[in-house]
Structure formats: C-alpha cells, structure tokens
Amino acid sequence: MDFSRQLIEWYMVNKRTLPWRDTDNPYFIWLSEVILQQTRVKQGLPYYQSFVKTFPTVQKLAAASQDSVLKLWQGLGYYSRARNLQAAAKQIVDDGLKFPDNYKDLLTLKGVGDYTAAAIASFAFKEAVPVVDGNVYRVLSRIYGIATPINVPAGVKEFKVLATKLLNNKDPATHNQAIMEFGALQCTPKNPDCCTCPFQMDCVAFQEERIPQLPVKIKKTKVKSLFHHYLVIQTPSGRTILNQRDTSSIWAGLFEFPYIESNGALLSNEVTEHEVFKEVTSGSRFRESGYNQQPIIHKLSHRKIHAYFWIVKVEEELIDAILVDDAFKKPVHVLMDRFMKEFWHRN
Numbered sequence: 559m560d561f562s563r564q565l566i567e568w569y570m571v572n573k574r575t576l577p578w579r580d581t582d583n584p585y586f587i588w589l590s591e592v593i594l595q596q597t598r599v600k601q602g603l604p605y606y607q608s609f610v611k612t613f614p615t616v617q618k619l620a621a622a623s624q625d626s627v628l629k630l631w632q633g634l635g636y637y638s639r640a641r642n643l644q645a646a647a648k649q650i651v652d653d654g655l656k657f658p659d660n661y662k663d664l665l666t667l668k669g670v671g672d673y674t675a676a677a678i679a680s681f682a683f684k685e686a687v688p689v690v691d692g693n694v695y696r697v698l699s700r701i702y703g704i705a706t707p708i709n710v711p712a713g714v715k716e717f718k719v720l721a722t723k724l725l726n727n728k729d730p731a732t733h734n735q736a737i738m739e740f741g742a743l744q745c746t747p748k749n750p751d752c753c754t755c756p757f758q759m760d761c762v763a764f765q766e767e768r769i770p771q772l773p774v775k776i777k778k779t780k781v782k783s784l785f786h787h788y789l790v791i792q793t794p795s796g797r798t799i800l801n802q803r804d805t806s807s808i809w810a811g812l813f814e815f816p817y818i819e820s821n822g823a824l825l826s827n828e829v830t831e832h833e834v835f836k837e838v839t840s841g842s843r844f845r846e847s848g849y850n851q852q853p854i855i856h857k858l859s860h861r862k863i864h865a866y867f868w869i870v871k872v873e874e875e876l877i878d879a880i881l882v883d884d885a886f887k888k889p890v891h892v893l894m895d896r897f898m899k900e901f902w903h904r905n
C-alpha cells in the first residue's frame with residue numbers, strides 16, 4: 559500500500575477550507591494548533607479569528623494583559639493553554655523576536671510539546687517530522703491493527719516510529735494535514751465511514767472487525783469530587799466580590815466568587831460561621847437569602863466539582879466589592895460564567 563499517496567489523494571478531494579491552512583505564518587499556525595487541542599474545529603474557529611484580530615502579532619500577544627488574554631479564551635477550557643501561549647510569546651519577544659524555525663527549537667517554548675512543535679515545523683517550515691495526535695493514533699492503530707495502548711511510553715514510541723516511517727518527506731505538510739483530516743472526517747471515533755474508505759482493503763481493524771476496540775487507551779485517572787460553596791455577595795449598591803485564582807491551580811488567573819471548600823453539602827449556619835464567610839463579609843450584618851439547593855456539576859478530567867451558590871446580602875459596602883458590570887469584564891471559568899449570566903440575566 560502506498561499510504562501517503564492514497565492519503566493525500568483522499569485529502570485533495572475531501573479537505574475542509576480552514577483559515578490556518580492558507581497561511582505559512584508560524585504564529586497563526588501555532589495559535590490554531592493550541593486552540594484546537596481538546597477543541598473541535600467548529601468551536602475553535604471563532605476563537606482563532608478573535609485571537610488573530612485582537613493579537614495579530616506575537617508582540618501584541620506578549621504585550622497584552624493576562625486578563626485580556628484569558629477573557630478572550632473564556633469558554634475554551636484548559637486555561638493553561640492560554641497562559642502558556644502568552645508566556646511563550648514573551649519568550650519569543652525576549653529572544654529578539656526570533657520565532658523558532660525548527661522542531662527542536664520549537665520544543666523550548668513554554669507549553670509546546672511534541673505534537674505542536676511537529677505541526678508548526680512541518681506546516682510553516684516544511685520540516686519532515688510527523689504529527690501524532692488523537693486522530694493519528696486512531697487512524698494508524700486501525701489500519702495497522704496495533705493494540706499497544708496509546709497512553710503508555712511504549713505505545714507513544716511505537717506510533718511515532720510508524721508515523722515517521724510513513725511520512726512523505728517531500729511534502730510533510732500536506733501529509734500531516736491529510737492524516738489528521740482523515741481522522742477527523744473519515745476514520746472518526748464512532749461510526750467511521752468505512753464504506754467509502756480508500757484503505758478498506760488494507761485496514762486490519764476493518765478486515766478483522768476490531769474497529770470499536772481500537773485504539774486502546776488505559777484508563778488511569780481516578781475522578782475526585784470537590785464541593786465548592788461560592789459566596790455571591792451583594793452590597794447595598796449592588797456590588798459583588800471576585801477573587802483571582804493563584805498560579806498553582808488549573809484555573810490560575812481566572813476570577814471567581816470567594817468560596818468555601820468542604821467534603822459535601824453544608825447547612826446554612828455551617829457557611830455563615832465559616833472563617834472564609836466572616837472574612838469576606840468583614841463583620842457586616844448580612845442576610846443569607848437562599849442558595850441553589852441543586853449544585854451545578856462540572857466535570858474536569860480528574861475532578862468533579864459540585865458548585866453551590868449562596869446569595870449573601872450585606873448591609874454595608876465592602877472595600878473589595880466591584881460593580882457587577884466590571885465583574886462581567888473579568889475572565890472567569892465556565893462555572894462562574896454560567897451562574898453569572900443566569901443570575902444577572904446577561905447573555
């Protein structure tokens with residue numbers, strides 16, 4: 559089988575028109591690759607367009623405030639991607655605006671791993687390095703019938719060796735785009751379109767009816783439940799309080815209501831007697847006017863967050879309180895975004 563030729567022939571007929579495919583600007587390619595990690599093209603496209611418009615150059619991204627970068631990222635999740643993007647932009651500016659132009663140097667940028675470095679190096683600089691993302695694992699494991707788990711070092715190595723062997727060294731950019739597009743459109747996780755697939759005759763998974771079993775991934779994350787009791791402070795003038803997360807958490811740099819962490823649901827008096835509550839209300843008289851009995855559940859890869867929102871009306875102004883309009887300008891995580899829009903009736 560001439561894998562690369564068949565793949566590229568398929569790509570030329572089936573590829574989607576996407577803005578980052580019409581450029582060899584490494585900065586735009588990098589932006590698109592970071593945005594599209596863990597994100598579908600349809601969801602990522604408007605974010606890509608906003609980033610290119612707001613930060614058209616690496617310098618602009620490096621010079622922006624972290625809040626403005628996170629605000630633009632809001633809703634995409636995995637916020638470390640946005641923080642790393644900006645940290646790497648600063649690295650490039652500090653290095654005399656020299657954008658790394660090869661796989662090895664690209665790996666020195668913050669947040670740039672094997673996949674992203676290979677994508678930028680091959681798409682922008684035509685370097686012959688294979689990309690291996692979720693799509694590539696799926697396509698190769700099925701066509702070649704490989705059952706080695708994709709998330710253990712031996713599997714990572716085996717697939718990388720195979721991808722390198724199959725790569726079209728004369729046109730690595732098109733080959734890499736093609737294999738990812740093939741995984742996204744034809745050899746999809748569920749219901750792959752095997753009937754019209756050019757690899758059907760050679761595909762081991764198809765021939766041996768093993769498609770649902772491939773690729774193999776070992777489950778190793780144990781999900782932990784967290785209980786957050788958010789204090790939705792309302793002062794007489796309608797202000798509220800938001801705190802910024804510190805740098806050690808997954809939501810670092812994002813804003814949220816002050817909260818109490820517990821091992822489960824709490825009674826009203828357990829909240830109002832908690833030291834976080836006392837500190838936030840600064841001894842002001844308050845009226846706790848109910849809360850959402852049903853927590854909002856938010857699932858992350860390792861965590862399941864049960865978020866309760868307590869409405870606390872204080873009778874005095876608080877020094878750290880801000881206008882609700884200003885709260886809406888802050889970058890917030892998805893749980894906060896959902897609650898704030900519903901509670902204050904904003905879109």
Ligand code: SF4
Pocket residue numbers: 697700701744745746750751752755756757758761763764769
């Ligand atoms: S035959 Fe089906 S499973 Fe095999 S590569 Fe084609 S689409 Fe994927």
